Amino acid sequence: MIEKAGYLPGLADDAVDWQTLRFGGNDNPLEIAVPVLTDAQMKALAGRVRAASRERLKSLTLAQIIGIIDAAVARLLDRSDPVRRKAEEILPIVTGYDAEMIRLGLTGYLKTFRKSELQKFAAEDFANPLILDDFQPMPKGGFARAFGPDVLAHIWAGNVPGLPVWSLVSGLLVKAGNIGKVPSAEPLFAGWFAQVLSEVAPGIADCFAVVWWKGGDTDREEALLRESDAVLAYGGNESLAAIRDRVPVTTRFLPYGHKVSFGAISRTALDTRKAKDTAHQAAYDVIRYDQQGCYSPHVFFVERGGRVSPGDFAQYLAHELDTFEKKYPRRALSISEARDIAAWRHGEEVRSFAGENRGLIGNPDNAWSVAFVDGDEDLSPSGLNRTIKVVTVDALSDIVPRIAPYKRLLQTVGIAAPPAELYSLSAALGRAGVTRICALGHMTAPEAGWHHDGRFNLLDLVTITEIERSAETAADTYAPYAD
Amino acid sequence: MNFTDKVVLVTGASRGIGAAIARAFAAEGASVAVNYLQNAEAAEAVVAACTEAGGDASSFRADVTDSDAVPALVDDVLETFGKIDVLVNNAFRPYKFDPENRRMFWELDWSHYQAQIDGALRSAHGLCKAVLPDMRRRAEGAIVNIATDLVARPTIPYHDYTTAKAALIGFSRNLAVETGPLGIRVNCVAPGLVYPTEGSKDTRESVKDMITAQTPLGRIATPEDITGPVLFLASPWSGFMTGQTLYVDGGLVMS
Numbered sequence: 001m002i003e004k005a006g007y008l009p010g011l012a013d014d015a016v017d018w019q020t021l022r023f024g025g026n027d028n029p030l031e032i033a034v035p036v037l038t039d040a041q042m043k044a045l046a047g048r049v050r051a052a053s054r055e056r057l058k059s060l061t062l063a064q065i066i067g068i069i070d071a072a073v074a075r076l077l078d079r080s081d082p083v084r085r086k087a088e089e090i091l092p093i094v095t096g097y098d099a100e101m102i103r104l105g106l107t108g109y110l111k112t113f114r115k116s117e118l119q120k121f122a123a124e125d126f127a128n129p130l131i132l133d134d135f136q137p138m139p140k141g142g143f144a145r146a147f148g149p150d151v152l153a154h155i156w157a158g159n160v161p162g163l164p165v166w167s168l169v170s171g172l173l174v175k176a177g178n179i180g181k182v183p184s185a186e187p188l189f190a191g192w193f194a195q196v197l198s199e200v201a202p203g204i205a206d207c208f209a210v211v212w213w214k215g216g217d218t219d220r221e222e223a224l225l226r227e228s229d230a231v232l233a234y235g236g237n238e239s240l241a242a243i244r245d246r247v248p249v250t251t252r253f254l255p256y257g258h259k260v261s262f263g264a265i266s267r268t269a270l271d272t273r274k275a276k277d278t279a280h281q282a283a284y285d286v287i288r289y290d291q292q293g294c295y296s297p298h299v300f301f302v303e304r305g306g307r308v309s310p311g312d313f314a315q316y317l318a319h320e321l322d323t324f325e326k327k328y329p330r331r332a333l334s335i336s337e338a339r340d341i342a343a344w345r346h347g348e349e350v351r352s353f354a355g356e357n358r359g360l361i362g363n364p365d366n367a368w369s370v371a372f373v374d375g376d377e378d379l380s381p382s383g384l385n386r387t388i389k390v391v392t393v394d395a396l397s398d399i400v401p402r403i404a405p406y407k408r409l410l411q412t413v414g415i416a417a418p419p420a421e422l423y424s425l426s427a428a429l430g431r432a433g434v435t436r437i438c439a440l441g442h443m444t445a446p447e448a449g450w451h452h453d454g455r456f457n458l459l460d461l462v463t464i465t466e467i468e469r470s471a472e473t474a475a476d477t478y479a480p481y482a483d
Numbered sequence: 484m485n486f487t488d489k490v491v492l493v494t495g496a497s498r499g500i501g502a503a504i505a506r507a508f509a510a511e512g513a514s515v516a517v518n519y520l521q522n523a524e525a526a527e528a529v530v531a532a533c534t535e536a537g538g539d540a541s542s543f544r545a546d547v548t549d550s551d552a553v554p555a556l557v558d559d560v561l562e563t564f565g566k567i568d569v570l571v572n573n574a575f576r577p578y579k580f581d582p583e584n585r586r587m588f589w590e591l592d593w594s595h596y597q598a599q600i601d602g603a604l605r606s607a608h609g610l611c612k613a614v615l616p617d618m619r620r621r622a623e624g625a626i627v628n629i630a631t632d633l634v635a636r637p638t639i640p641y642h643d644y645t646t647a648k649a650a651l652i653g654f655s656r657n658l659a660v661e662t663g664p665l666g667i668r669v670n671c672v673a674p675g676l677v678y679p680t681e682g683s684k685d686t687r688e689s690v691k692d693m694i695t696a697q698t699p700l701g702r703i704a705t706p707e708d709i710t711g712p713v714l715f716l717a718s719p720w721s722g723f724m725t726g727q728t729l730y731v732d733g734g735l736v737m738s
Contacts, residue, residue, distance in 0.1 A: 276664045279664070312619075315619045315620075315622055316664050316665060318622035318665075319622050319664055319666035320664075322622060322623075322666055359620065361620060361621065361622050362621065362622055366622075370622075
């Protein structure tokens, strides 16, 4: 099977060089053809997107754009739609994730882009979303209007299917022309989404493009960066720093780096009735996309003093992970991923020899690992792919110093705690750098309109043009009706 | 069924059903801890038979109704084999299955019941409690408790014995609920009359004929008949079964 990646308005297939990426191994071979553009083609593409975004997208109202995205998402939510069927068939091969997990994940994720959710999304960032359509009166006097960039570049990373839709939708909502670069690990979904958009709204078919280049191909990257008014980039700090160095100084650069997330479980969530459900929710956060997301937990801090002890909780968690393995099996690991897990297990094992207060549940054959520590232990990254550590704390507030070393990297905390504790702990976590707090079991499914890494998804993209009160007043004096 | 690298502790394994169970596990490659109370010679014979069958085995003397002896027994087995994957609670207080001379209800006092409850339930309780820490560490394990089909159909009312075994089934179901979320399964095998065993060696031919006549499969169970269901409940083949009781009596009881 050969599948073409990308979405290149104005470029005929035979005018472009294609490279082949191979997936699926021997059982289920899949070839993906990815486009390799020349500098001139990239420049022409950016010019086309720029012109179309100025002419077409910027003349649409926000409500019209929301209507278009809603129609595209409705198609992708429809399991009989050919693109949706293709996604369900091909994404498990490309990413290795369990097909059921992908199917449910896609639906849960795409649901957050329906019309009602998109309206909330816009209202999150703009007190008056009409500011995207026309000048709006401001409380301080005068008027203001928000303008999105003509060309917004997206440099996507990772292999969680569908993630590019986030920033692509953000760009469309602020009426930006969008050119996204897909990662080799999952090069397809963004192109399919663009294709569906162009089918439901042919009028804006030139307002976005999806391209590819091999990681490290700085020439191609620079060709896009030169043409962009703003750049959104995802990835590790090193690659982000490299991109930042190539972004022209007048271009807005919005980096989203690697993040670390964790869970916090109060003793009240660990009575003999609730403990099992708590472990189930916690395990779900671990198995979703095999901890590949920035919102995936690496550690669960568990409070002492519940009817079910943190050590017992670790055992419940282990069994839940074992049970999930039957429902949503872990994907096949690369050699280096397997090595990372082995190294993590080895490290935990060696330390468990040194002290009675540590242990490792499960054996190397299991598709999961649970380490347990009853003692002072800071937050630390897991071995990924369903490796998790349970760390005992006397009180949830004890977590705060243990996460301090990771201040710049913190993102999501999944919490199971009663209201008073939720709010007091959240304040401390926020000060410590955490930007998102959610229920256990919801860590990998941020709600619509969340502020990714504590930033404003839409507001960060626009520039505000203000008509000050003086201009408004002065204009009156030049009016033909002036007395 | 492959039990290679699996460690199985069988209580009361020097004779009868227990010995057959030990040999059957060994034949599938398991390392078997043969627990016995009195007859060291018989236990050694079972160990030898296990080794010959292709497994590994050691004998462990302990009174499983003794609360102090049980943790020591489990520690010994862990010391020898490193872990315990399967526990088979087979031991019970010696009992004479003699339909013609059994004690009637008004001839029994509480001490008779207590003796059987100690034999079946106290021993299972102590052993389950003692092996759980090791099983929980690995988030897996299987416990098989040997009951009797008399619980479902008291053809002969052996009040004290059957009541204790009924309690063992109730105990097993509750434990199954508690340990299910930890990946540990608990099930029972309920044999009908098994011949020959120490308890049934005096059972008269006429009684066996009566039972045989009512048994769809038309005979009395042998110790080897019990081993298959025990191994099954200890294996991943029954990985989604817990809290169950399998009746192994040729169809005498159907539930």
